[in-house]
Amino acid sequence: MTTLHRASLILSLVCSNLAILPVTCRAETQSELDHRMAWFREARFGLFIHWGVYSVPAGEWGTNKNYGEWFLEETKMPVSQYEKFASQFNPVKFDAREWVRLAKSAGMKYIVITSKHHDGFGMFPSDLTDWCIKSTPFKRDPLKELAQACQEQGLKLCFYHSIMDWHHPDWGTRRAWNDKADGTPDMDRYTAYMKGQLKELLTRYGPIGILWFDGEWEKPWTHERGLDLYNYVRSLQPNIIVNNRVGKARTGMNGMDQGAQKVGDYGTPEQEIPAIGFGPGVDWESCMTMNNHWGYNKNDQNWKSGKTLIRNLIDCSSKGGNYLLNVGPTSEGQIPEASIARLKEVGEWMKVNDEAIYATTASPFKRLPWGRCTKVVNGPEATLYLHVFDWPSDGKLLVPGLKNKIQKAFLLADPKRALTTEVAPEGVRVSVPAAAPDPISSTVVLKLEGPPQIEQIGIRQNPDGTLLLPAVDAQLHGEQIKYESGDHRDNIGFWLNPAEWADWEFQITRPGKFEVSAEVATTEAASIQVSLGNAKVLAALPVSGDYGQFKRVKLGILEVPSTGKMTIGVHGVPEGWHPVNLKSIRLDPSVH
Numbered sequence: 001m002t003t004l005h006r007a008s009l010i011l012s013l014v015c016s017n018l019a020i021l022p023v024t025c026r027a028e029t030q031s032e033l034d035h036r037m038a039w040f041r042e043a044r045f046g047l048f049i050h051w052g053v054y055s056v057p058a059g060e061w062g063t064n065k066n067y068g069e070w071f072l073e074e075t076k077m078p079v080s081q082y083e084k085f086a087s088q089f090n091p092v093k094f095d096a097r098e099w100v101r102l103a104k105s106a107g108m109k110y111i112v113i114t115s116k117h118h119d120g121f122g123m124f125p126s127d128l129t130d131w132c133i134k135s136t137p138f139k140r141d142p143l144k145e146l147a148q149a150c151q152e153q154g155l156k157l158c159f160y161h162s163i164m165d166w167h168h169p170d171w172g173t174r175r176a177w178n179d180k181a182d183g184t185p186d187m188d189r190y191t192a193y194m195k196g197q198l199k200e201l202l203t204r205y206g207p208i209g210i211l212w213f214d215g216e217w218e219k220p221w222t223h224e225r226g227l228d229l230y231n232y233v234r235s236l237q238p239n240i241i242v243n244n245r246v247g248k249a250r251t252g253m254n255g256m257d258q259g260a261q262k263v264g265d266y267g268t269p270e271q272e273i274p275a276i277g278f279g280p281g282v283d284w285e286s287c288m289t290m291n292n293h294w295g296y297n298k299n300d301q302n303w304k305s306g307k308t309l310i311r312n313l314i315d316c317s318s319k320g321g322n323y324l325l326n327v328g329p330t331s332e333g334q335i336p337e338a339s340i341a342r343l344k345e346v347g348e349w350m351k352v353n354d355e356a357i358y359a360t361t362a363s364p365f366k367r368l369p370w371g372r373c374t375k376v377v378n379g380p381e382a383t384l385y386l387h388v389f390d391w392p393s394d395g396k397l398l399v400p401g402l403k404n405k406i407q408k409a410f411l412l413a414d415p416k417r418a419l420t421t422e423v424a425p426e427g428v429r430v431s432v433p434a435a436a437p438d439p440i441s442s443t444v445v446l447k448l449e450g451p452p453q454i455e456q457i458g459i460r461q462n463p464d465g466t467l468l469l470p471a472v473d474a475q476l477h478g479e480q481i482k483y484e485s486g487d488h489r490d491n492i493g494f495w496l497n498p499a500e501w502a503d504w505e506f507q508i509t510r511p512g513k514f515e516v517s518a519e520v521a522t523t524e525a526a527s528i529q530v531s532l533g534n535a536k537v538l539a540a541l542p543v544s545g546d547y548g549q550f551k552r553v554k555l556g557i558l559e560v561p562s563t564g565k566m567t568i569g570v571h572g573v574p575e576g577w578h579p580v581n582l583k584s585i586r587l588d589p590s591v592h
């Protein structure tokens with residue numbers, strides 16, 4: 001998807017939120033909802049499969065090697081010509097059992113496959129159109145075979161289904177290159193067609209776990225149609241889960257709903273993991289590619305490492321969300337070797353550590369310097385799973401602010417060997433072996449007495465005397481100024497009014513002089529003032545280019561006279577003020 005398409009997507013998402021009307025979804029009690037969502041909340045990890053006729057050109061056409069599932073839209077190829085790819089789509093090497101086995105061996109609990117993507121091609125034999133698998137030489141039903149294999153191996157099959165349809169003559173925003181369509185688009189007729197196909201999908205393949213809608217951002221799709229479609233799908237399979245892309249409340253790639261018009265059961269961040277979770281009761285799932293494309297692109301070798309994928313899974317779980325990891329199979333029906341290798345690597349890690357992922361809930365800690373945490377709380381019993389990315393060189397792992405008595409501590413990689421713990425003013429210290437069992441992430445298990453009790457330690461100086469004050473930990477003062485997460489943001493933003501400000505509380509153990517710097521993004525020059533007690537520094541900020549481009553700027557020297565709890569404030573200077581995005585303030589011990 002090009003930047004232009006992403007921009008139009010985000011724009012239409014924002015526009016669609018403007019008209020807010022109070023409508024409700026099908027009534028359901030909280031315990032009914034919890035029951036229906038239970039498997040999803042326990043699963044934590046799924047496989048996303050983007051597969052269709054767009055895999056035939058394999059991402060390449062002419063000199064452009066960067067296509068994927070948006071091939072038709074990006075090439076503006078006449079639909080009549082694009083349809084010819086169907087005759088070349090013959091995945092004779094497709095082995096549903098092998099795909100499901102691979103997902104299962106990676107530790108995945110569900111599979112979401114594209115039953116129809118934006119190009120409108122049905123990956124199943126539909127009675128409602130010839131623009132589907134029926135028109136290929138592949139006289140089999142891949143969804144039927146996947147349903148069988150999932151049923152045999154105990155995974156949930158789920159269907160991705162695009163609301164937007166570049167091929168159907170009745171989809172409201174008809175493309176000029178849709179040379180097969182004539183007459184006036186009729187969205188009611190299109191919606192009836194889509195419901196017809198959804199009926200085929202929800203009556204021929206057994207129980208479906210999730211209906212993963214997408215492509216809801218264009219104007220012809222409305223909140224009312226979304227609500228109606230949600231109820232329709234739930235009327236066909238009452239236990240099904242439907243994502244939030246059936247409605248119009250999603251606001252960009254952060255994937256979460258804003259405003260009153262929420263439809264769907266969970267949020268869908270895309271290609272990112274939220275900086276912080278959304279609290280209990282807010283379900284979400286981050287979907288992500290393994291390289292830069294969802295659909296198969298034979299030239300795209302920009303693969304994420306197994307380490308990144310494993311830590312992403314842990315990160316999502318530690319914030320109370322799921323991880324939906326994508327593969328883009330070839331038109332022969334094979335999952336790329338590089339994807340297989342990475343799924344196997346994740347699977348090796350899960351063999352030892354899956355207890356620290358499945359059916360866990362979000363970390364009780366706001367932030368941990370060495371990694372992440374997941375937990376399981378059963379009444380008086382509580383277990384913390386400490387996911388250690390940065391193993392302590394001194395063999396002492398500090399769990400900041402933990403106040404509970406520890407019944408037992410051990411490594412998931414070596415459960416029989418007890419680890420000793422000691423209570424410290426800063427929290428609990430766990431004595432761990434010199435070497436980390438796993439360089440990617442080692443899991444230390446703490447069996448607590450009672451539910452987790454955490455004294456939020458707040459921010460402390462690092463052993464080298466430096467202090468980092470991240471945006472996520474700031475107290476914000478004002479109507480507009482706010483913390484932004486998602487869309488690759490993790491900063492203070494909307495700082496339109498210089499009278500609004502941010503401050504941080506922190507502990508100083510080694511006072512003295514510090515060089516103060518700020519990580520800022522600006523499009524026009526502006527000045528800020530940093531104050532700590534009576535000490536102040538005021539500095540002009542250079543232009544960084546755009547609000548996503550951050551620069552670290554030295555602001556000046558501040559003296560911290562004593563140890564203890566301190567507050568540092570950052571204010572805008574009214575003269576010549578222009579909004580600034582602030583990612584962090586840092587204090588470095590200064591020799592001057």
Ligand code: FHN
Pocket residue numbers: 001069070214215270287294
């Ligand atoms: O346009 C689609 C894209 O092709 C892909 O399917 C992703 C997966 O979440 N969703 C849309 C972009 O947001």
